[in-house]
Amino acid sequence: xxxxxxxxxxxxxxxxxxxxxxxxxxxxxxxxxxxxxxxxxxxxxxxxxxxxxxxxxxxxxxxxxxxxxxxxxxxxxxxxxxxxxxxxxxxxxxxxxxxxxxxxxxxxxxx
Amino acid sequence: xxxxxxxxxxxxxxxxxxxxxxxxxxxxxxxxxxxxxxxxxxxxxxxxxxxxxxxxxxxxxxxxxxxxxxxxxxxxxxxxxxxxxxxxxxxxxxxxxxxxxxxxxxxxxxxx
Numbered sequence: 001x002x003x004x005x006x007x008x009x010x011x012x013x014x015x016x017x018x019x020x021x022x023x024x025x026x027x028x029x030x031x032x033x034x035x036x037x038x039x040x041x042x043x044x045x046x047x048x049x050x051x052x053x054x055x056x057x058x059x060x061x062x063x064x065x066x067x068x069x070x071x072x073x074x075x076x077x078x079x080x081x082x083x084x085x086x087x088x089x090x091x092x093x094x095x096x097x098x099x100x101x102x103x104x105x106x107x108x109x110x111x
Numbered sequence: 112x113x114x115x116x117x118x119x120x121x122x123x124x125x126x127x128x129x130x131x132x133x134x135x136x137x138x139x140x141x142x143x144x145x146x147x148x149x150x151x152x153x154x155x156x157x158x159x160x161x162x163x164x165x166x167x168x169x170x171x172x173x174x175x176x177x178x179x180x181x182x183x184x185x186x187x188x189x190x191x192x193x194x195x196x197x198x199x200x201x202x203x204x205x206x207x208x209x210x211x212x213x214x215x216x217x218x219x220x221x222x223x
Binding site for chain 1: 115142146151152153154155156159161167201203208209211212214215216217
């Protein structure tokens with residue numbers, strides 16, 4: 001069983017709408033959690049990092065939250081744009097080279 | 112800056128053939144990684160390197176070998192390709208512990 005579960009698997013929204021992606025993990029110990037964006041045919045690109053003591057962090061229209069007690073994170077996208085269409089991957093680090101990847105949420109933004 | 116460059120972009124092999132995937136980074140990063148990405152699964156670590164001349168096994172190392180003779184290059188070898196190795200392979204690098212991974216754009220490998 002994957003130690004990082006993401007939901008939903010896929011999501012379609014209209015341009016301008018908001019959405020929230022979920023990441024639940026069982027990885028232990030916990031070092032940090034990153035969200036990556038992967039455009040089709042490209043490698044993932046880091047959006048934000050959350051450490052144990054951080055609850056919320058924003059990067060433009062992206063806001064990540066972390067609840068280390070329940071081992072849950074979310075990525076909220078505000079006022080979606082067509083360019084937000086991509087896969088969003090949650091990555092949880094146990095130790096420094098032990099990074100566990102979620103399978104990703106495939107987001108499609110339609111005009 | 113080119114960042115992380117992977118060659119080739121696509122390759123088709125027959126079962127039993129061998130090949131080498133090349134990863135080059137121009138950011139002077141110490142750490143380099145090879146992952147494979149399969150449908151419905153998260154990226155899985157094949158091998159990694161924490162510096163020139165060092166390599167270590169990841170989660171799925173069987174059937175693969177690696178070398179890091181120069182700091183900027185990390186090679187992934189398949190000695191005898193199998194259909195189960197059909198996948199998209201990603202190389203990544205990072206400067207230090209805790210810093211983000213920088214990925215190449217992948218090599219799509221099909222083994223028939």
